[in-house]
Amino acid sequence: MDKFLVFTIVGLSLAAIYAVISSGLVLTYTTTGIFNFAHGAIGMLAAFAYWQLRFDWGWPAPIALAVVLLLLAPAFGLVLERVIMRGLQGTSEATKLVVSISLLVAMIGLANLIWTPGESRPMDTFFKGQKVDLGITTITYHQAITIVTAIVVAVGLRFLLYRTRIGVSMRANVDDRNLALLNGARPDRIGLLSWAIGSSLAAIGGILIAPALTLDPGSLSLLIVNAYAAAIFGRLRSLPLTFVGAIVLGLTEGYLAAYLPGENQYLAGFRPAAAAIVLFLVLLVMPNPRLRTRSQLREFFPAPSPSGMAMVAVAVVLAGVVMVTTLDTTSIISYGQMFPLAIVALSLVPLVGYAGQISLAQLSFAGVGAIVVAHHGGGGSPLGLALAVVVTALVGGLVALPVRRLSGIYLALATAAFAVALDRWVFNLPDFDIGPLHISLFQLGSTEIAPLKVFGYAFDTPSRLLMLSAVAFSLTALVVAGVRWSGFGRQLVAMRDSEAACATLGLNLVWPRLAVFMLSAGIAGLGGALYGMQLGSVSPERFNLVSGLPLFMLVVVGGAGLVGGALFAGIGLYGIIPLTSALFSFVAKINAVSPGLTGVGLGRNPSGVIPLVQEGVRPLRRDRVVLPAMAVAMVAVYALRQADAYGNWPFVALLLLVFVVANAVAGARARPGAAERRAAAAATSVGDLDWVGITSPWTSGHLAQLESAFAADGLPPMTVPGRSRAHDPSLPYGLAGTQIREWRGHEATPTAVATTNGHSAESSEEVVHGHARG
Amino acid sequence: MTAVDASPPLVADGASEPLLELRGIRAGYDGIDVIHGIDLEVHPGRVVALLGPNGAGKSTTLKVLSGMLAPSAGDVLVAGRRVNGARPDDLARRGLCLIPEGRGIFPNLTVRENLWMMTHRGRTKADVEEQAAARFPQLTRFLDQTAGTLSGGQQQMLAMARGLATDPALLVLDELSMGLAPIIVDQLYETVSQVAAEGTSILLVEQFARIVMDVADDAAVMVHGHIVETGRPRDLEASLSQAYLGG
Structure with a gap:
């Protein structure tokens, strides 16, 4: 029974840490739509920073805590939002995810850069060794602080999100950012506040859990997997369910530590993997997410061309x-x-x-x-x-x-x-x-x-x-x-x-x-x-x-x-x-x-x-000239390398030089001269024909271009006979008053188009398109 | 974007000065203009209807005047102040309230929380709730219900209740009737008439012109990004049919 109680306390204390970390994750996700893979890494950096101030430099704990939790972590969150996250609107989930994964990788790199890996960095718990006797069992001060912190965070977040205008605005911002703007909400401030609070919550979690683990960038950052599992219980939205998830996970880990036979080789790795397995299972039983109905993504990938692929x-x-x-x-x-x-x-x-x-x-x-x-x-x-x-x-x-x-x-x-x-x-x-x-x-x-x-x-x-x-x-x-x-x-x-x-x-x-x-x-x-x-x-x-x-x-x-x-x-x-x-x-x-x-x-x-x-x-x-020339030059550079005329570095440098020069020359050759540019500006490209008549007046040149584009050269030309009002500035579109001779084989039938208002453009477009299709 | 200067809320200087004025506005997307130099005025206490078929550029015009889209040319003046490039949240806080088409509500917030979104301009949560209850008593039954679960008509009422809670100087309604039963539309326009009678300036944008004929004082017909005619609604019926039917 004693063992059960002790490990229940251990489990609850773990649960409290997961709850704090995952609530920060849920907060940033629900208010900004970005799932922050680097959330655990923020906690990791905070734990390192706290260790630096408290244990390496010997600062008093309250000051070190205040500096990390109230200054460094929120400032870090603000910078993240301002510099990186704000630019992610309208990108796909893959892009958002990659940016936060990149942050995770960069933060692990940064920690390794500042704090040399492999050195021992012991970190004591708060009020080391002191315990409170609860009668049936004892609880360490650190565990008690952890659990109380989680409760305070839960109550505080609930109040913020449901009872304050800024909190309601945070949630409104997720529903419809533009509508929130029209209601006078300040989305930029909302984003900044979310990231500042989220970072501080990650920092609290990192500092609380670090004494139980070794201070290692990788393992501390991946602690986030456990927090994900808790957050998924709440479908990344509900804070109460996230706390329930954290308790389930914390207790599972506590009891596995107590009762899983440690000597069994098949089960030894099960406890560290338990959170991941729970995460997987919870995802499986989650209600069906709705189908995405629209995706106006900023990413665009054209299909590869066969020649490009061959190259x-x-x-x-x-x-x-x-x-x-x-x-x-x-x-x-x-x-x-x-x-x-x-x-x-x-x-x-x-x-x-x-x-x-x-x-x-x-x-x-x-x-x-x-x-x-x-x-x-x-x-x-x-x-x-x-x-x-x-x-x-x-x-x-x-x-x-x-x-x-x-x-x-x-x-x-x-x-x-x-x-x-x-x-x-x-x-x-x-x-x-x-x-x-x-x-x-x-x-x-x-x-x-x-x-x-x-x-x-x-x-x-x-x-x-x-x-x-x-x-x-x-x-x-x-x-x-x-x-x-x-x-x-x-x-x-x-x-x-x-x-x-x-x-x-x-x-x-x-x-x-x-x-x-x-x-x-x-x-x-x-x-x-x-x-x-x-x-x-x-x-x-x-x-x-x-x-x-x-x-x-x-x-x-x-x-x-x-x-x-x-x-x-x-x-x-x-x-x-x-x-x-x-x-x-x-x-x-x-x-x-x-x-x-x-x-x-x-x-x-x-x-x-x-x-x-x-x-x-x-x-x-x-470029049919420069490309073969570049290939020949590269072969020559390679032949000289084979003949041991120089080593590998000059070889690489020469290859790069050949490429850079060839690219510059091809670029210069492709750039049209001033006269050509003027001519190109005068004649609209085929792609722009869609907009002719809307953004610029029709000319007979456009029709010739259209015929050429549709390979209709052998057929009788279309004409624009009634051009008298085409350039009348009082009319909205160039084609107003224009007649287009509709073309049916060799018979030409004039069709009047447009009279006084903007219908002309649309009608004429239809005629021209109809013609083109015909 | 620039913030509007911290001057008092929008109040037009007597009836002579328009509360909202668009001067030669051109605007569009990706460098292609879809509205081509329009002029429009809304005078204090007037109800103006902006009518036109689908694709005429009405919603783009609203985006420009609410600060959601910067014009490529021309000026937006609110109470005589040029507000080009002002942020939508600044304009909203100074009394320009736009209710966008397609139910302008936050579906995952409760009705009460939706109303709380309008607690700027010195309003408390209790004020806002009280005012909404006075205008739409039926909403009080759903205060703690998630707004997304309300019926279409109730959602539109909530959007209007929220919009009116701050006593805006100018209320802009985009396609209020969209997707609603005729009886609900009639109810909503009754409220619009009441609000207008209380002296609030209103700009209505509607695809279905008949609905607003009795409510609007003035109307403008928009076709293909141009305002082709302005006048009293009844006088515009001929040009409306031409605009809609292309005749």
């Missing part, structure tokens, strides 16, 4: 050839990782980019692929690779099946919970049997993977493995582009644009969603298997949630709907960052936060980096 595929293989012929073995092993991980990144393109679904578990699926090829690879048989793809796709399907009705943030959380359950529990299980099936995972450490053999040719050297991955990336990229060109791809994009519209057209959304999840998991499995082959042996920490977050983040930063986005992520994380970090030590420090900061910039340009790059190199791609 990318060839360029990746050529890059592989250049790498294996110029780099030493160590570098090939190191940079070779970027292709298989780019394949994992590629798995996100159909899922996130096309279908608008979010998965944070892609690296976990890659882990499954690596396990399959390790244990059932048949000593490097291609069938083993195929099996890895199939099994991972099936696992993906198994995850997607229960969560198929979820989307957006709920799906992201479900996949994050799946990844955490795998990291903390499943990947660390010893071998076990399910009926006749013997399941081996990472065998409590690492597991060996044999290299691929095709018709006796073994990919057993780093160079061969790099080429294998590069070719696999190119082929997979073509498959992913092929999906976009197919009817299935169009279904996915339609689903992303409007689920409700798809449903009204009779599309069953469940199967495309399940299929894209399986496809995506399969691709991730292939990447994981190839990654494992390159490494030779793999361990579970290579495939955990935290390692996967930067990959997800950079795909979206690159452009989630584009194959180039995946390449950007692979090259950025496993090419450019290690390369520049090796160059200068200060760059290595900057690189601790640079991926995060890159992601934070996404709010400004939600379509990602690749569209900007594509726009930048468009003149070069179209």
Whole structure:
């Protein structure tokens, strides 16, 4: 009984901390619509800051607490809202999520930068060791303070949100921001207040829980998974239910700590994974979220062009050839990782980019692929690779099946919970049997993977493995582009644009969603298997949630709907960052936060980096002179490198120089001269014809252009005979009073259009369009 | 956006000066104008109807005058002060109340909380609730009910009750009748007539012109982003039919 009471108190104290943290999360989500993945990281930074002031510098606890909770944390929240979050309006959930994940990654990097990792930083509880005797059991002052704090927070938030005008305005702002404005609410102040309070609540939670854990950026930041679980109980909206969720979770963890047999290897990892499992289960039983009816997203991803895709595929293989012929073995092993991980990144393109679904578990699926090829690879048989793809796709399907009705943030959380359950529990299980099936995972450490053999040719050297991955990336990229060109791809994009519209057209959304999840998991499995082959042996920490977050983040930063986005992520994380970090030590420090900061910039340009790059190199791609010349120059630079005329750094610098010069020249050639610009301004482009007659008067030149655009050159010309009033400034539109000769084959029938008012434009547009269609 | 100067609430200087004046307003989206230089005046105590078919630019005009959309040219004057670029919340707090089309309520707040949104301009929560109860007694039965669960007519009443709670100088109603049963529409327009009789200036925007014929003092017909005619509602019937039917 004593044990039960003691662990009930432990559980309640944990519950109180989860409640405080998750209420901050709910507050910012309900009032600003942004689910802050970095909420736990704010608590982590606050715990570090408190440790610095209180224990390293020896400040009195009240002053240290006041500085952190009343000054630093709210100020941090205000800056976040002002600089980053306010710019996220109108972006998709993926973008919002990525920005907050980026913040998480940047904050972990920042903490590692300021507080050297690995050092011991003991942090005492409040009133260390002192207890209150409750008669039946005792409770420490720290536990009592924690529980009282949660109660005060609950009462305070309830009062703020339901009894004050600013609180009601906060909730009104979520319902309809524009209407709130029309009612005199100040959304900017509401946002600032929410983030300030939210950050302070995260800080309280961080400081209260830090003494029970080691002061480590990663584990403290991921404490948020437990807070998510509590918040999901309240569907991210209801504070009372969030508190109930926190109590359920806290007590579960308390009792598991008390009664779970610690010596059992199968159950050892269950307690840390319990919150994630609860989160997953709660998401499954949650009532069905409503279909999204509209999505005016700022992201736009055009379908890839076949020629562009061919160029990318060839360029990746050529890059592989250049790498294996110029780099030493160590570098090939190191940079070779970027292709298989780019394949994992590629798995996100159909899922996130096309279908608008979010998965944070892609690296976990890659882990499954690596396990399959390790244990059932048949000593490097291609069938083993195929099996890895199939099994991972099936696992993906198994995850997607229960969560198929979820989307957006709920799906992201479900996949994050799946990844955490795998990291903390499943990947660390010893071998076990399910009926006749013997399941081996990472065998409590690492597991060996044999290299691929095709018709006796073994990919057993780093160079061969790099080429294998590069070719696999190119082929997979073509498959992913092929999906976009197919009817299935169009279904996915339609689903992303409007689920409700798809449903009204009779599309069953469940199967495309399940299929894209399986496809995506399969691709991730292939990447994981190839990654494992390159490494030779793999361990579970290579495939955990935290390692996967930067990959997800950079795909979206690159452009989630584009194959180039995946390449950007692979090259950025496993090419450019290690390369520049090796160059200068200060760059290595900057690189601790640079991926995060890159992601934070996404709010400004939600379509990602690749569209900007594509726009930048468009003149070069179209230039029939400069493009071949650049290729020749690059081949020459490469030949000189092969002849050992210079080392790798000058080689890279020269390649970059050739590219920059070629791009500049192509850009200059594409830029029209002043006379041409004037001519171009005079003649409206075909795309602008839609607006002619509305924004500018009609001219006969437009008709000629229209005929040319519709390849109607061989037919008799349309004329604009009645132009006398076309430029009459008293009339609203240029076409007023104009007659258009309607055209039926070779017979010309004059049709009068318009008289005195603005109808003219619309009518004439109809006539012209009718003509064009005819 | 700029804030309006901290001058007193909107009061027009006698009947001669318009409470709201639009001068040569052009505005649109993505650089394409959809209203092309319109002029409109609402004088104190008058009910003005802005009529026109779907797509005429009426709602865009309202966005401009409420501060939701900056005009590309022209001036918005409220009580003689130029308020181009003023923030909507500033205008609302100074007495310009717009009730947007499609039920301007917060569906997840209770009726009472919806009313509390209007506790600026020196009103207390009790004042606002009292005033709403006086105007729409039936709402008092639902004070603690979530607004999204009310019927369409009740929601529109709530929107009007909330809008009138601060005694606005100018009430702007966008498509009040949209999606409502005729009997409810009649009730709502009765309230509009009462409010007008109390001296509040009103700008009505309606697609269904017949509804406002008896309520409005003046009317303007808008077609394709232009005001093509202004006058007394009954005198505009001919141009209205042309505007709607394209005749």
